[in-house]
Amino acid sequence: MSNARKEQDHTAALDRMLQLATGYQASKVLFTAVRLGLFTELAARPLPCEELRLRLGLHPRAARDFFDALVALGLLDRGEHGYANTPTTARYLDRGRPGYLGGFLEMADSRLYDFWGTLLDGLRTGEPQNEIKHGGEFFDTLYQDPARRSEFLQAMTGLSMRSAHALTDTLDWSAHRVVADIGCAEGALLGHLLLRHPHLHGIGFDLESVRDDFDRRVERFGLADRLSFTAGDFFTDPLPRADALVFGHILHDWDLPTKRMLLRKAYEALPTGGVVIVYETLIDDDRRENAPALLMSLNMLIETTGGFDYTGADCRGWLAEAGFGDSRVRHLAGAESMVIGTK
Numbered sequence: 001m002s003n004a005r006k007e008q009d010h011t012a013a014l015d016r017m018l019q020l021a022t023g024y025q026a027s028k029v030l031f032t033a034v035r036l037g038l039f040t041e042l043a044a045r046p047l048p049c050e051e052l053r054l055r056l057g058l059h060p061r062a063a064r065d066f067f068d069a070l071v072a073l074g075l076l077d078r079g080e081h082g083y084a085n086t087p088t089t090a091r092y093l094d095r096g097r098p099g100y101l102g103g104f105l106e107m108a109d110s111r112l113y114d115f116w117g118t119l120l121d122g123l124r125t126g127e128p129q130n131e132i133k134h135g136g137e138f139f140d141t142l143y144q145d146p147a148r149r150s151e152f153l154q155a156m157t158g159l160s161m162r163s164a165h166a167l168t169d170t171l172d173w174s175a176h177r178v179v180a181d182i183g184c185a186e187g188a189l190l191g192h193l194l195l196r197h198p199h200l201h202g203i204g205f206d207l208e209s210v211r212d213d214f215d216r217r218v219e220r221f222g223l224a225d226r227l228s229f230t231a232g233d234f235f236t237d238p239l240p241r242a243d244a245l246v247f248g249h250i251l252h253d254w255d256l257p258t259k260r261m262l263l264r265k266a267y268e269a270l271p272t273g274g275v276v277i278v279y280e281t282l283i284d285d286d287r288r289e290n291a292p293a294l295l296m297s298l299n300m301l302i303e304t305t306g307g308f309d310y311t312g313a314d315c316r317g318w319l320a321e322a323g324f325g326d327s328r329v330r331h332l333a334g335a336e337s338m339v340i341g342t343k
């Protein structure tokens with residue numbers, strides 16, 4: 001390799017490193033815009049700088065820099081009528097739209113941003129850095145505060161939306177009748193799936209404390225005759241009987257013995273020919289490429305006592321141990337993939 005080429009490579013790698021080093025600034029600009037409701041404010045029409053500033057209650061000193069930083073980051077457009085949403089922020093960051101993803105960003109800001117500040121402590125001790133840093137169980141502790149519970153569950157809906165759509169569209173559902181979503185949160189996956197596939201019935205299985213949030217969200221779908229909630233604890237209760245069981249972002253919350261236990265329970269609950277669908281930010285088998293999945297695994301260090309993300313090959317191994325004769329990995333959307341095991 002020539003010296004000039006080596007120098008170019010260094011420069012590119014250095015630029016990338018510096019971009020990573022200041023990534024928290026860009027994150028915080030995005031979080032703050034979501035928290036201010038800036039994208040919702042722009043839903044009806046573009047707004048000139050001064051009007052947008054006044055509506056958001058910002059001091060004049062840095063408002064223009066803030067808005068133009070969002071333009072430079074590709075999160076706003078600016079034209080003759082002022083600042084406007086991009087097609088993507090209009091679709092995903094306007095609180096009035098059904099695809100609103102801001103719940104996840106709001107939670108990333110209000111909880112995770114500070115918790116990640118003590119990543120080093122987590123790496124040194126192996127202990128979570130969130131509300132349970134000084135003891136307690138994650139879901140029990142979080143769900144004691146109804147506002148935090150709802151914020152978390154809405155965040156899950158936002159986080160899982162793209163995979164839920166991909167799962168609905170890419171899998172052949174014609175052979176299935178009853179689908180149970182284990183740890184269903186607000187039930188958005190089942191709502192979307194059942195609207196698209198009218199022959200399906202759905203069971204959302206989650207802790208009793210999630211029931212109200214589930215009912216509130218699925219009411220909008222008008223699916224009361226085909227979609228129900230079963231309260232249960234997957235540590236102590238059997239899983240609902242269904243011919244397809246979905247585990248979305250469940251296994252990564254727990255340690256290896258729990259992951260194995262849940263897949264064994266899934267095997268017991270399914271009829272022959274039934275399927276289990278596990279979806280997450282699966283790490284690539286060589287553990288070099290899917291950075292969001294590896295960062296998600298570190299997020300499990302921050303959030304849980306024993307959770308971690310894993311590769312498709314890992315999951316296929318656990319499925320085989322649980323008795324599933326056949327399994328395959330399929331990409332869903334973005335950094336997420338699913339593993340499908342057939343009994």
Ligand SMILES: C[S@@+](CC[C@H](N)C(=O)[O-])C[C@H]1O[C@@H](n2cnc3c(N)ncnc32)[C@H](O)[C@@H]1O
Pocket residue numbers: 139156157159160182183184185186205206207210232233234235247248249250253
């Ligand atoms: C990380 S969230 C994933 C939610 C959803 N599946 C998704 O992908 O968006 C984990 C879910 O598991 C539920 N959960 C936690 N512990 C549980 C338990 N012991 N039994 C049943 N559900 C549980 C939580 O209430 C929460 O809804």
